[in-house]
Amino acid sequence: MNPPPETLTPTKPQTPARVVVNDLSIEVATVNGTGSQSANNILAKSLFRMGIPISAKNLFPSNIQGLPTWFTIRVNKDGYTARKKELDWLIGMNAATWEKDVAALRPLAVVMWNSNELADAPVTARGDLVAYPIPMNDCIKNLAADAKLRKMLVNMVYVGAATQLLGLDETVVLKVIADNFKSKQKAIDINVQCLRAGIDYAKANLSKQDPYRVETMNANGNKILIEGNTIAALGCLMGGATVMGWYPITPSSSLAEALIALAKKHRVDGTTGTIRFADVQCEDELASIGLVLGAGWAGARSMTTTAGPGISLMSEFVGFGYYAEIPGVIFDVQRVGPSTGLPTRTAQGDVTAAAFCSHGDTEHLVLHPCSPEECYEFARISFDYAEQFQTPVFVLLDLDLGMNFWMSEPPQFTNEPFKRGKVLSPAQLDELKAKGEKWGRYLDVDGDGIPWRTLAGNPHPDAAYFTRGSGHDEQARYSEDPEVFKRNLDRIKKKIEGSRAKLPQPVLDTVPGAKIGIIAYGSTNNAMREARDQLTAAGVKTDYLRLRATPLATDAIDAFLKTHDRVYVVEQNRDGQMELMIRGVVTTPGSVDKIRHVRHYTGFPVDARSISDGILAQEQRR
Amino acid sequence: MTTATNEKVNRSGFKFSDYQGLPTTLCKGCGHDNITRNIVQAYFELGIEPHNVVKTSGIGCSSKTPAYFIHRGYGLNSVHGRMPSVSIGAKLANHHLQVIGVSGDGDSASIGMGQFCHMIRRNVDMVYVIENNGVYGLTKGQFSATSERGAKSKVGEENYLADIDLCALSITLGGTFVARGFSNDAKQMLALVKAAVAHRGTAMLDVVSPCVTFNNHEGSTKSIHYVMEHDIRLNELGFVSPWEQPAAEVKPGEAVEIPMPDGSHLVVRGVGNHHDPHDKLGALQVLEESRKKGEILTGLIYIAEKEPDFNTAMKVNNPKTMAEMNEADCRPAKESFDKYLASFR
Numbered sequence: 021m022n023p024p025p026e027t028l029t030p031t032k033p034q035t036p037a038r039v040v041v042n043d044l045s046i047e048v049a050t051v052n053g054t055g056s057q058s059a060n061n062i063l064a065k066s067l068f069r070m071g072i073p074i075s076a077k078n079l080f081p082s083n084i085q086g087l088p089t090w091f092t093i094r095v096n097k098d099g100y101t102a103r104k105k106e107l108d109w110l111i112g113m114n115a116a117t118w119e120k121d122v123a124a125l126r127p128l129a130v131v132m133w134n135s136n137e138l139a140d141a142p143v144t145a146r147g148d149l150v151a152y153p154i155p156m157n158d159c160i161k162n163l164a165a166d167a168k169l170r171k172m173l174v175n176m177v178y179v180g181a182a183t184q185l186l187g188l189d190e191t192v193v194l195k196v197i198a199d200n201f202k203s204k205q206k207a208i209d210i211n212v213q214c215l216r217a218g219i220d221y222a223k224a225n226l227s228k229q230d231p232y233r234v235e236t237m238n239a240n241g242n243k244i245l246i247e248g249n250t251i252a253a254l255g256c257l258m259g260g261a262t263v264m265g266w267y268p269i270t271p272s273s274s275l276a277e278a279l280i281a282l283a284k285k286h287r288v289d290g291t292t293g294t295i296r297f298a299d300v301q302c303e304d305e306l307a308s309i310g311l312v313l314g315a316g317w318a319g320a321r322s323m324t325t326t327a328g329p330g331i332s333l334m335s336e337f338v339g340f341g342y343y344a345e346i347p348g349v350i351f352d353v354q355r356v357g358p359s360t361g362l363p364t365r366t367a368q369g370d371v372t373a374a375a376f377c378s379h380g381d382t383e384h385l386v387l388h389p390c391s392p393e394e395c396y397e398f399a400r401i402s403f404d405y406a407e408q409f410q411t412p413v414f415v416l417l418d419l420d421l422g423m424n425f426w427m428s429e430p431p432q433f434t435n436e437p438f439k440r441g442k443v444l445s446p447a448q449l450d451e452l453k454a455k456g457e458k459w460g461r462y463l464d465v466d467g468d469g470i471p472w473r474t475l476a477g478n479p480h481p482d483a484a485y486f487t488r489g490s491g492h493d494e495q496a497r498y499s500e501d502p503e504v505f506k507r508n509l510d511r512i513k514k515k516i517e518g519s520r521a522k523l524p525q526p527v528l529d530t531v532p533g534a535k536i537g538i539i540a541y542g543s544t545n546n547a548m549r550e551a552r553d554q555l556t557a558a559g560v561k562t563d564y565l566r567l568r569a570t571p572l573a574t575d576a577i578d579a580f581l582k583t584h585d586r587v588y589v590v591e592q593n594r595d596g597q598m599e600l601m602i603r604g605v606v607t608t609p610g611s612v613d614k615i616r617h618v619r620h621y622t623g624f625p626v627d628a629r630s631i632s633d634g635i636l637a638q639e640q641r642r
Numbered sequence: 643m644t645t646a647t648n649e650k651v652n653r654s655g656f657k658f659s660d661y662q663g664l665p666t667t668l669c670k671g672c673g674h675d676n677i678t679r680n681i682v683q684a685y686f687e688l689g690i691e692p693h694n695v696v697k698t699s700g701i702g703c704s705s706k707t708p709a710y711f712i713h714r715g716y717g718l719n720s721v722h723g724r725m726p727s728v729s730i731g732a733k734l735a736n737h738h739l740q741v742i743g744v745s746g747d748g749d750s751a752s753i754g755m756g757q758f759c760h761m762i763r764r765n766v767d768m769v770y771v772i773e774n775n776g777v778y779g780l781t782k783g784q785f786s787a788t789s790e791r792g793a794k795s796k797v798g799e800e801n802y803l804a805d806i807d808l809c810a811l812s813i814t815l816g817g818t819f820v821a822r823g824f825s826n827d828a829k830q831m832l833a834l835v836k837a838a839v840a841h842r843g844t845a846m847l848d849v850v851s852p853c854v855t856f857n858n859h860e861g862s863t864k865s866i867h868y869v870m871e872h873d874i875r876l877n878e879l880g881f882v883s884p885w886e887q888p889a890a891e892v893k894p895g896e897a898v899e900i901p902m903p904d905g906s907h908l909v910v911r912g913v914g915n916h917h918d919p920h921d922k923l924g925a926l927q928v929l930e931e932s933r934k935k936g937e938i939l940t941g942l943i944y945i946a947e948k949e950p951d952f953n954t955a956m957k958v959n960n961p962k963t964m965a966e967m968n969e970a971d972c973r974p975a976k977e978s979f980d981k982y983l984a985s986f987r
Contacts (some may be wrong), residue, residue: 069987077848254982260972262964264735265727282982286974289960296971298734300960303760307727310720310757314731317718318696318739319965322731340721430983433976437969475965476716476732476739477691486709486717498709 022373025215037377040231042072042097044108048178049121051114053085055172060091062200062211063179064425067095068245075101075546076245076425077625082270082363088117097237101427102547103625108232111178112138114295124133125149130230132181134174152222152473154181164210167539173214180218185226186234190219234638244430248395249353251428253278255399256323257286260438261349263322265311270363271419272325272353305330309337312348313412316341317487319443319475321403325348328357328370328636331377338412339378340489343512345462345471347406347413347441350374351399354418356623365623366419368542370595374414375570381509385519386414386570390545392428394568395421398524400434407441409519410473418592420625421543440473453482459484461496462508469515516571523569526576534561536639537584541576541598543625544590550628551635559634560639574605581611588635589617592626645875653689653885656714661686663710668703673825673851673866674773678710680828681742684835685712688883696732700725700754703780703853704746704773723754726761729768730952737953741768748778751787751806758808762815766842767951769835772808772846773825775853776864777927783856790978793855794861805837808848810929813944814920819845820925820944824873825852826866830940833879837942840902842950850938869938876917876928876941880909902947910942919945 046063050056059079064076075094081087094104106126112118112133122131122142130150131143136157141152157170158179164170183193194212199208249272256264256279266276276299283297302308308324315322331352341348354370356362361369374386385405387398398415402471406413444452444459452459459482462471471494474483485496492508493499536555540548545566552562565580567573581587588598596617606612618634620626649657654793661682666675685695695715697708701722708717720728730982733741750758750772761770776789783796790805812820819841823831831849838845850869852858858865862911882888884905892899897911898918917928932939953959962971974982 054855242987244983246986250986254979258973258979260702260967260969262967262972265731286978287972292961294957294960296960296962296964296967298953298956300730300734302727303756306724307730307757307760310724310727311731311734313720314698314718314728314730314733315735315964317728318732318735319963320731320735320967321964322735336721337724430980430986433979435969475736476696477694477736477965478975479691481714482692484714484716486719488717488719490719 038231039233040507041233041235042095042237043267044095044232045104045106046093046095046109046111046182047107048091048111049114049117050089050091050175051116052080052083052087052089055176056113057173058200059175059179062193062196064093065196065200066183066188066244067093068427068448069192069196069239070189070234071240072097072234073099073101073239073427074245075427075547077103077420078424079624080364088114095234097239099239100419100550100628103549103627105627105629109230111182113178118142120144122149130232132178132185134178152181152185152226153220154178154218154226156218159221160214163213163217173210176211176214177218177221181216181222181226183215184219184222185228185230186232188234189236190288191625197613227339228273230261236332240427242430243427245394245425246428247274247411247423247425248389248392248417249275250401251392251422251431252351252395252415252417252422253282254380254431255396257282258434259403260321261323261403262297263311263315263320264297264324265302265306265308265322266299266325267308267330268300269327269330271355271423272327272351274355274423275351276325276600305333306337309334309348309350312350313337313341313346316348316406317346317476321407321438322347323351323403325351325353327353327355328373329360330368331373335378339380339382339386341412342378342382342384343380344487344489345410345473345512346487347410349402349406350412350414351423352414352416354416362623366543366592366625367621367623368418368544368592368597370416371570371591371593372600374416375601383516383571384412384414385409385516385523386416387415387524388541388568388570389421390542390566390568391421392426393431393449396431404413404439405519405523408439408470409515410441410470411516416542418543426546442470444472444474444478444483446478446483449474449478449480460494462492462511463494464511464514468518469511469513470518520571521572523571523573526568526573528563528580529566530563531561534563535585536560536562536635537580537587538562538564538635539567539587539602540564540581541588544592547628547631548590548625551631554628555635558636570601572601572605574607577602578606578608579612581606581614584614586616587614588638589615590626590631591617592620594619594621654691656686656689656692658686660692660714661712663708663713666710669855671854672703673775673849673853674704674707675710676825677773677831677849677851678707679742680831680835684832684839688836688839689971690740694738694740695747696729696739698725698729698741698743700734700745700749702746702748702778704744705749707744707773722858723749723752724757725749726754726757726770730761730764730766733766733768733953734958735965737959738963742771743768744771744773745771747774747786747788749778751808755977759811759815762812762844762846764891764952765818765949767842767953768844769838770844770846772848773851773859774808774848774864775851776862777853777857779853779856790863791806793863794869796856796859798861807933808846808927809943810926812846813851813925817846818843818946818949819844821847821942822938822940823847823849823981824938824940825849825868827873827940830875830879833881834942836881837879837908840904840906841945841947842903843947843949850940872936872938873879874932874937874939875913876912876915876939876943877913877919879942880911882907882909889906900945900947908942908945919943
């Protein structure tokens with residue numbers, strides 16, 4: 021490690037000893053509600069448009085205004101876009117966290133700050149940091165008369181200074197600003213002026229002392245930069261969702277709102293002005309799921325969006341949906357529990373709560389997307405699964421995947437028809453009658469445990485039936501007969517078991533000679549390539565099985581355990597919820613003993629180093 | 643629609659038996675069965691197509707009753723207190739369905755009070771019947787929230803809490819059809835059920851329906867005897883279907899005639915009063931006055947028949963129902979899809 025420079029006079033020219041291109045993590049420490057969001061998005065988008073792989077995360081408080089917020093951008097030429105543990109470049113804008121923010125930096129990290137608002141002392145006291153003090157208020161004091169507006173615009177100064185010091189392509193930044201404010205020319209002009217103020221100040225007063233540079237690449241191709249919630253909403257639009265009941269809850273609200281916006285644009289009848297989508301902001305989550313099941317029962321593709329606390333509230337109704345066999349889709353954008361927990365932080369904490377939601381014997385179909393591509397695709401096909409299996413289906417995102425920006429291949433438009441499952445028309449009922457067969461709502465005629473249903477409004481004299489959550493027989497009649505009850509419950513089990521082979525299957529990635537296996541799912545995948553590269557560099561080759569749904573694909577898991585010496589289940593919860601489910605389906609003798617784990621549950625997204633260190637520590641102990 | 647029998651059919655070609663259900667399993671003499679009978683009669687006489695009827699309910703004695711009427715309709719017996727939410731879902735999925743929800747005082751005044759309130763506020767087009775007996779029957783006689791202060795339970799316990807008046811509450815929540823009936827007054831109830839069906843919006847029918855097993859004793863304020871003694875009719879309600887001639891011409895000042903959206907007419911004739919059911923404050927006033935006197939006021943208490951129902955306000959009644967929507971109805975054009983995604987570049 022280099023000795024720290026003795027003084028940190030910004031005007032003193034120093035040439036960095038080495039150059040690090042397209043590999044750094046930037047963090048803007050700011051206060052929520054101060055308008056930093058648009059500046060941060062402009063910075064992130066500009067880097068993305070320069071063709072460099074990035075991800076952008078907002079670590080925000082459960083609060084409207086005035087509390088600390090950190091926006092992090094990971095820039096990485098190799099496409100490692102999970103959270104990076106070490107911070108390279110801090111932009112200090114928040115007096116309340118300033119001392120702590122500086123104290124947390126590693127030696128030789130870069131810090132840029134608004135010297136009109138924050139003291140230089142914490143930086144000078146440390147003496148081992150690269151320091152770029154900028155009097156940001158002064159830079160723009162003549163640009164806007166309104167003090168409130170200046171407070172927002174000051175954020176553009178650090179975008180300008182970073183543009184200059186990191187070497188961002190100015191024309192790209194200008195285009196991003198123009199796109200960001202669309203046709204509002206006044207807003208574009210003033211933001212560009214503030215950007216220039218930052219660039220000019222850095223040019224005139226700061227000499228480059230750090231090794232970080234960004235350079236245009238061509239790594240992003242046709243990719244888009246999008247939040248999981250936004251693209252999941254597009255999946256719902258394409259999947260044919262027509263009725264949504266929801267209750268606002270972080271971090272799921274933006275999914276519902278994105279879908280409402282899409283419906284207002286793409287589902288309006290040109291003749292009648294009516295909307296081919298009904299959204300009801302409900303009084304609570306119980307009403308949301310009730311509405312979903314009412315609509316699913318009557319034949320609409322229905323859905324709700326929620327988070328852990330909502331799942332807890334919905335559980336009685338979910339069991340009703342399971343037992344009365346009613347389709348519906350529940351998007352759970354997971355946050356940190358138990359209880360209110362950390363509403364604005366991420367976890368994979370609802371894996372078992374979703375899979376076994378409700379009292380009595382239940383198991384639900386749960387999809388675990390890992391990327392924007394899968395958020396889209398799983399959202400779209402979740403409605404097929406719900407109607408085909410006539411049961412509630414969960415799609416589990418998490419805050420990291422749902423609310424942060426990820427690079428993604430744009431999904432392809434599809435003409436694939438909806439799979440609407442077994443619904444009998446009046447004509448089909450006539451055919452049955454002609455054959456002398458009697459339809460029963462809960463009769464397993466195909467041997468797959470999935471019965472046929474009719475929809476309210478079907479005028480055939482045999483079509484009507486009575487749906488209930490109490491004991492019922494094949495003809496949907498009330499029954500307390502023990503044999504009938506067991507038979508029905510066993511049939512439902514058979515139906516759910518059948519989903520194992522039909523749900524999205526695990527994805528296997530192998531390398532020659534690997535004896536160690538890793539199993540993960542959902543957003544944990546985003547750190548996995550980097551973690552596995554780190555492990556390879558440390559001499560541990562790994563194969564990787566990514567799970568995509570429960571009920572689990574038993575055979576794939578069994579085979580993976582059989583062919584590896586040790587298998588690490590990596591997940592973002594304390595108790596190993598997926599591991600518990602894996603242990604429940606493993607059949608090969610001895611396989612269970614091979615299972616190890618790495619668990620991350622701080623509320624921050626898992627980083628690659630935590631995974632690789634966690635595995636290495638256990639491998640080296642051996 | 644109907645097979646050739648000697649049985650009389652209604653205007654839509656359905657037999658009376660199409661509107662009947664399974665035999666009741668409630669206690670002999672239960673008020674709820676009287677309500678069931680009037681529902682059967684009303685839907686038959688109105689000629690509502692039974693397969694378009696959706697019968698929703700929650701949990702409790704009242705919630706069993708949808709099995710006892712309109713067997714050619716579709717039943718959805720959900721969870722305790724949540725009948726409103728499944729009803730809204732069904733109505734949004736298919737706006738041609740005619741929803742009748744049956745609930746009890748436990749369902750609507752306690753566990754599901756939130757859903758009740760928000761249903762009234764939304765004015766979803768449906769009939770909302772509350773079979774109100776002041777007691778939890780299936781769990782053997784606990785007081786419900788509609789039980790009056792001072793009422794005695796079967797084991798002699800006295801209720802020290804004020805009751806929730808679902809009619810007054812509905813009016814303050816923006817309800818557009820608020821009526822109270824008595825299960826033993828068939829004539830009034832038949833007219834009220836018909837009017838409720840004709841109403842476009844949530845028609846709330848609070849029916850005092852004595853529990854003969856757990857709340858029919860001395861000291862009860864919802865026993866058959868007590869209700870018969872204290873039932874005061876606010877008005878006489880005449881229901882005139884679009885194809886019927888009114889019984890007598892209505893003279894101004896004598897009664898209020900209300901044209902309903904489906905072409906039928908209500909003729910509301912005050913009994914010893916001039917209460918106009920369009921008068922919201924007056925409605926609250928007659929309720930409070932009768933309450934002070936210890937009366938049980940029945941009849942059409944308040945109506946605002948011109949308010950838009952939920953689906954209409956939301957503009958979601960499309961030429962096709964939501965349930966019928968296919969890929970072409972749901973997906974944007976490929977160009978719009980690609981353009982939208984390009985905005986994230």
